[in-house]
Amino acid sequence: MVGKLRIVFLIAVLALLIAIPQVFPPVWTSFLFFAFIYTSLAQIWNLQAGFTGIINLGTHGFIGFAAYMMAIAITFWGLPVWVSLLFGGAVTTLLALVVSPLIFKMRGLYLGMGTLVLALAIYSWFVQWEYTYAGRGLYISANVLPVSLYYMALVIMIVSILIVWLILKSRIGLMLKAVRDNERAAEDCGVNIFRVKLFCYTISAFITAIIGGTFYLFGSYLRPTIAFAFTWVLLPIAATVIGGLGTIGGPVIGGFLTAALNQYVLARFPGLSQLVYGVLIIMIILLVPGGLMAVISKLLKFALPSINLNQKSKANSRR
């Protein structure tokens, strides 16, 4: 009964989201576009951090790299827009595959710093690469209607939520959680850590790349400082932490909330937005470790999958 109700509810929401560009003014579409982008980014970040234990601090590397690859394909090679978008995704996935043997030698927090260094390396390459006009930036000569980008973002969001949901339902999801909770024990139980992490990392790289490409089709101008802005790391972290780490609903709530915060509150005080996110991250980690999902679940009295936030002395942490 409840299951049927839920499906009806989801279909109704979906129909509403599909209908919105036809009915409401463009302001709504642009807000929802950002909300979808943030939600899917947060969802993917959460797949790595909340379910696999990869604290990825290099999201901006993939976003910028994919956007640049797409821009090269569109502007210099004259390929069609959607082909270029896929091309950006494919090249980024390839990059993720190539560097993963390097990165997954590291464990735990080294891994997070490794992803950050990787992103900085990509960034410092594009800052000086004359082919893409180095720091001066390049325009993406594509005419895509905002409405089609809206639908693209909607599709990305649905796909990313579905992927995370399917992964968690499957055997791989169990393996991922085992790796997150205790890498050594998981290895002893026969989980191939490298393959599990690689799987999670490449899928995340692909979706992050598509997100980046779609976003910069909307902006249509690329510069290293913008394309590789640290905001791309901060936003998914803020959205996930606010919504609730290690839940599927958390990033959705967080993504829409950060988009709303960005659009309606922080746009009036430029420069303060990152500050507010920083304060929010600190306060939520300290005061409400489970994020908004924990609050909601407490109010509605349903159980959440447990995540080790304040758990004392984990076996794989240092003494």
Next chain:
Amino acid sequence: MINLILMGICLGGIYAVMGLGFSLIFAGIRGTMNIAHGALAILACYFCLLFAERGFDPLLSILFVIPIMFILGYAIQGGLVNRLVYGDPNVFVLLLIGVSVVIENLIIVIWTANPKTLTMFAPYTIQGIKIGDITLPLNYIINFFISVATIVVYYLFLKKTYWGIAIRATSESYVYAQLLGVNPKKTYAYTYGLGAIAAGIAGILMGLTFTFVPSTSLDWLTIAFGVVVLGGLGSLRGVIAGGLIMGLTVVLSAYYLGVQYQLFLCYVVILIVLALRPEGIFGYRV
């Protein structure tokens, strides 16, 4: 060539101090990856700027900035991170990202994001010093001596004083340290405070040599991380070696490949070392 190598060594001294704080915090506080390190270093630069604008010599104002950095570090660890210190280390990272973002953006709000430098407040540091037939900028020499002094003071502090020994004991095992009458949480706060001082000193020295903007903090964080990765976490010898390798890489690559490649090469070196020898060249557990 000798000139370049000497410059690399001088730069390596600052990098070593940058890595020293990072390494201390990592080894001392249960494997905390101090993401806020770069932000603390850059904040120290702006504090120094505050004093320099009021007519103090930047080198002298290091002395004023040291207690400020210690109090700040003590407050961050004692007030925020200590609440979660026995939990999952991944959560510290998120918390410290929050701290670093807050610091960086407070700087933007107060001082704007325009490039700043401390060099103009100490014009005498730009002149060259002739030793035999090689010329070095004076600020590189000053940097080198301050870095060496800092490292020696830290070494003596960790070996001789009560809190130094407490820090080392707690990094071995906080349970046993507690049994022996050391308050681990207070020790963690001291450790973070000391790490923040090292970050501050290194930051001011960098600020005396280069221009900086608030987002430079990420570069400095990576330098600290790189030094520690090259040398091995939690070893003083490793930090010095890592700093020197890093400094030489930066200076030599800037000379032979061009300035635009120097950061790229730096990051690639870090990634390669991370992949080949994750525990660092001199790596061993504290």
